[in-house]
Each structure stands twice: as C-alpha cells, then as structure tokens.
Amino acid sequence: MPSLPDMTTPDVVALAERAAASQPHDPHLEDVDLRPAFFDWLCRMGDNTLILGHRISEWCGHGPVLEEDIALANTALDLIGHTQMWLGLAAEVEGEGRTADDLAFLRDAMRFRNLQLLELPNRDMAVTLMREFLFDAWHFEMLTALCGSQSPRVAEIAAKALKEVSYHLERSSDLIVRLGDGSEESHRRMQDALDRLWPYLGEMFVEDAVDKAVAEAGIAPRPADLRGAWEQTVNEVLEEATLASPDTRMDVHQGGKQGRHTEHLGYILAEMQFLQRAYPGASW
Amino acid sequence: MSRKEWPLWEIFIRGQHGLNHRHVGSLHAPDAEMAIRNARDVYTRRKEGVSIWVVRSADITASAPSEKGPMFDPAESKVYRHPTFFDIPDEVGHM
Numbered sequence: 001m002p003s004l005p006d007m008t009t010p011d012v013v014a015l016a017e018r019a020a021a022s023q024p025h026d027p028h029l030e031d032v033d034l035r036p037a038f039f040d041w042l043c044r045m046g047d048n049t050l051i052l053g054h055r056i057s058e059w060c061g062h063g064p065v066l067e068e069d070i071a072l073a074n075t076a077l078d079l080i081g082h083t084q085m086w087l088g089l090a091a092e093v094e095g096e097g098r099t100a101d102d103l104a105f106l107r108d109a110m111r112f113r114n115l116q117l118l119e120l121p122n123r124d125m126a127v128t129l130m131r132e133f134l135f136d137a138w139h140f141e142m143l144t145a146l147c148g149s150q151s152p153r154v155a156e157i158a159a160k161a162l163k164e165v166s167y168h169l170e171r172s173s174d175l176i177v178r179l180g181d182g183s184e185e186s187h188r189r190m191q192d193a194l195d196r197l198w199p200y201l202g203e204m205f206v207e208d209a210v211d212k213a214v215a216e217a218g219i220a221p222r223p224a225d226l227r228g229a230w231e232q233t234v235n236e237v238l239e240e241a242t243l244a245s246p247d248t249r250m251d252v253h254q255g256g257k258q259g260r261h262t263e264h265l266g267y268i269l270a271e272m273q274f275l276q277r278a279y280p281g282a283s284w
Numbered sequence: 285m286s287r288k289e290w291p292l293w294e295i296f297i298r299g300q301h302g303l304n305h306r307h308v309g310s311l312h313a314p315d316a317e318m319a320i321r322n323a324r325d326v327y328t329r330r331k332e333g334v335s336i337w338v339v340r341s342a343d344i345t346a347s348a349p350s351e352k353g354p355m356f357d358p359a360e361s362k363v364y365r366h367p368t369f370f371d372i373p374d375e376v377g378h379m
Contacts, residue, residue, distance in 0.1 A: 065290070067311050067322035074325050171321060178314075 024152040028219060029093055037213035039094045040113060041220060043103065044210075044257055046086030047114035050104055052135060053079030054268055055122055064125060071171065075132070078164040085157040105276040109265045116256040117200040119265040126179065126189035131197055133172035137233045138204045140169045141226040150218030173237045180241025187242065194238070195246050202251025204230070208258065292341040293319040295326075297333035305337050313338075 028034060057076035063069025087100035118135065122128045143165055146158035179186040205227045207215075214220045238245060255261070275282055290312040296305035308327050313319035319338040328336070347355055359365065 065312060067313065067326060070329075071322065071325040074329060174317075174321070 024156070026151050026153045028151045028217060029153070031217070034213060034217055035093060035095075037210045038217070038219065039090055040210045041214045042086055042090035042093060043111075044113040046083045046090055046100070046103070047112050048118055048135075048139075049079040049086065050083040051112070051114040051265070051268060052118040052132070053077075053083060054272055055118065056128070056132065058122055059128065068125075072128075075168055075171075078161075078168065082157070082161045082164075085160065089153055089157065101276075105273050109261055109269055110259045112256075112261065112265060112269075113259060114256050114265075115200070115203050116253050116262055117197060117203065119256070119262055119268060120197070120200065121264055124189060124193075126186070126193040127196065129172055129175050129179065130190060130193035132168070133176050133237070134197060134201060134234065136165060136169040136172050137230050137237075138226060139165050140233075141229045142221070145221040145226065149220065154219055169233075173233075176237050176243075177241045180238070180243040190241065191243055194243055198246045198248060198250055199252035200250075200254075202249065203254035203256060206251065206254055206257075210257075290314045293323075293338045294341050294344060295319070295323045296337040296339070297323070297327055298335040299333055300331075305335065308332075310341060316340075 028038060031038070053076045056072050056079065059069065059072045060076070061069065063072055083104065084100050087103045091098045091100055091103055115135075117131060120127075120131065140162070143158045143162040147155055147162060149155040149158065176190065180190045181187070205223045207223045211220070211223050215222045235245070253262075291314075292310050293313055293316075294310050295308050297308050298305045311319065311322050311326055313322045316338055320336055323336050323338060327333070
C-alpha cells in the first residue's frame with residue numbers, strides 16, 4: 001500500500017519560508033553596520049524570556065496548589081513562545097544559518113544576554129512571584145514602547161507578546177498585594193524577597209553601546225526612559241501590598257546583558273541544554 | 285499547622301459561538317476574583333471561551349439523589365408531553 005502523505009507533521013522548513021516571505025519588509029534587517037548590535041539586543045529580549053520562562057517552568061508539578069501550578073506553567077509557556085519569536089528574528093538578522101533552537105540550546109553561558117535578575121533561583125513562592133512582578137512591570141513598559149518601533153518586525157512581535165504580558169502583570173500585581181498584605185508570614189517573606197532582589201533591578205535601566213545603537217536606529221527605547229513608568233507601577237503595587245522599597249542601591253549587580261552572569265546560569269543551561277549536547281540534533 | 289483549604293467554586297464558560305454558559309468543572313480559590321483568574325488559567329487555555337461565571341459550590345442547592353425516583357420517574361410514561369402528535373403542514377418545511 002502506498003504510504004499516505006504525512007498530515008500531522010507540517011513541513012517546517014516550507015512553513016518557515018512561507019512565513020518569512022509574508023513578513024513586512026524591514027530595512028533594519030539589511031543594515032550591515034547595525035547588525036551586531038541588533039543581533040545582541042534581540043538576544044537580550046529572547047534570553048530574558050527564555051531564562052525567566054525556564055525558571056518559572058521549574059514549578060511545574062511542584063506548585064503549592066493545582067490552580068497556581070497551572071497558572072505558572074501557562075506563564076512559562078507564554079515566555080518560551082516569546083523566546084521563539086525574539087531568537088528567531090535574532091537568527092534571521094545574524095544571517096549565519098542558525099535557528100532559534102541553535103541559539104537557545106547551543107550557546108554557552110557567556111553568550112547569554114539575559115538580566116542577572118532572571119537567572120537567580122526561585123527559592124520560594126515569594127521570590128518567584130516578586131521577581132516575576134518586578135520583571136513584568138518592566139516587560140510591559142518595554143513592549144508597549146516597542147509596539148511603536150520603527151522596525152515593523154520588532155513591533156509585530158511586541159504587539160503579540162504584549163497581550164500576554166498585560167495579563168502576567170495583572171496577575172502578579174494582584175498576588176503581590178494579596179501576599180504582601182496577607183498573613184504575618186507571607187508579608188515577611190514578600191519583604192525578604194523584595195530586599196533580596198532589589199540590588200539586581202538597576203540593570204534593567206543601564207544603557208550600553210548596544211542599547212544606544214538600537215535606540216538611535218529607532219528600534220527600541222532608551223533603557224532609562226522606561227524607569228519612570230516602571231517606578232510608578234512598582235510603587236503603587238508595593239504601597240498597596242504594605243511593602244517598603246529598600247533605600248539601598250538597585251544597581252549593585254549587573255553585567256548579564258554583556259554576558260557576565262552569576263554562577264546560577266550555568267546550572268540552568270546544564271539542565272536545559274543537556275539533551276542537545278548529549279544527542280546532537282535529537283528531535284521529536 | 286492547620287491547613288485551611290480555599291473554598292470550592294463551580295466554573296461556567298460560554299464558548300465562542302454565543303451558546304449558554306456551560307458547567308465545565310470546579311476549582312479552589314480564596315475569593316471570586318481569584319476564582320475567575322484561576323478558571324482562565326485552568327479552563328480556557330485552548331481558547332475555549334469568551335465569558336466566565338463562577339459560583340461558590342456551597343451556594344448551589346441540589347436535588348437529592350435519593351429522591352431520584354419520585355422526582356423524575358413519573359415523567360417516564362408520559363410521551364404525550366413531547367410535542368410529536370401534530371401533523372406539520374408540508375409548506376412549513378424543516379422544523
């Protein structure tokens with residue numbers, strides 16, 4: 001009997017080509033001088049969502065209640081979905097024939113460009129949710145600004161991701177208020193989490209040559225421009241949650257954006273990349 | 285340590301096509317607002333709905349299973365309660 005055409009596995013190569021052909025024209029993709037900075041910046045966006053998505057996915061099957069377990073898994077999946085878009089575009093900009101999967105699974109730690117904040121261990125639900133909230137508030141402002149990017153490809157990804165991130169922020173803000181203004185123990189744990197994460201937050205607003213180049217090309221906002229709106233959101237939520245912002249510096253730990261990471265990233269990558277390293281090209 | 289369970293909520297979701305809200309299951313949540321959020325995450329992951337209702341399970345009054353006989357059996361032999369004894373004129377078409 002002749003075999004029937006495979007209806008269940010789409011021809012991914014053809015699909016990707018067709019998807020690329022239907023994309024709006026974006027002159028930024030052909031700008032050779034901009035390429036290294038644009039690529040690096042896209043890796044920052046994609047690595048942020050990849051590493052936070054991986055951290056949050058670690059709760060899958062371990063959540064305190066079934067409902068929270070599923071909610072966290074949904075959030076992790078949203079973030080991994082954003083990663084596919086950002087790293088997919090990064091690979092396209094780079095033009096070396098790599099794919100989003102190659103970038104995620106075959107780069108070593110010093111090539112990762114995520115914020116240090118996002119690679120810190122989950123520890124408990126307080127640190128997990130506080131970290132997510134502090135990032136969500138930044139992520140929301142960043143994507144809102146990117147919707148007006150002069151790069152249509154970037155604007156398109158931002159518009160897709162923003163819907164999901166609006167919900168992430170709504171959910172995490174609500175939980176920060178409930179737990180901060182909750183029991184004596186939950187309040188103490190939330191305040192501890194905030195104090196612990198505080199010295200890592202400044203990295204979100206520090207500008208380097210990469211940020212400057214993409215900002216001047218009209219692709220992204222300057223990091224410092226997001227700070228005002230971020231502070232307003234964070235202060236409002238923390239106040240309602242009866243939590244106090246530490247009066248210490250936020251910019252103590254930084255360097256993730258340039259590839260300088262804490263010792264924790266290596267462990268994440270060891271787990272995440274093991275299969276592709278041990279069995280190159282394995283797929284299902 | 286005493287473990288206080290969140291109350292149980294019954295979840296009703298209206299699908300894409302303007303149908304009635306249908307009961308899809310139940311979940312735990314501390315209050316109604318959280319029940320809606322949890323229902324969004326547990327029951328609408330695959331775009332199942334456009335609207336969610338939540339009701340505390342404790343607020344539902346149910347008929348007693350043990351009274352099933354007297355409650356429902358009397359309707360069994362009363363086929364004339366179905367409107368199937370009318371001759372429908374041809375011009376009405378499919379009803």
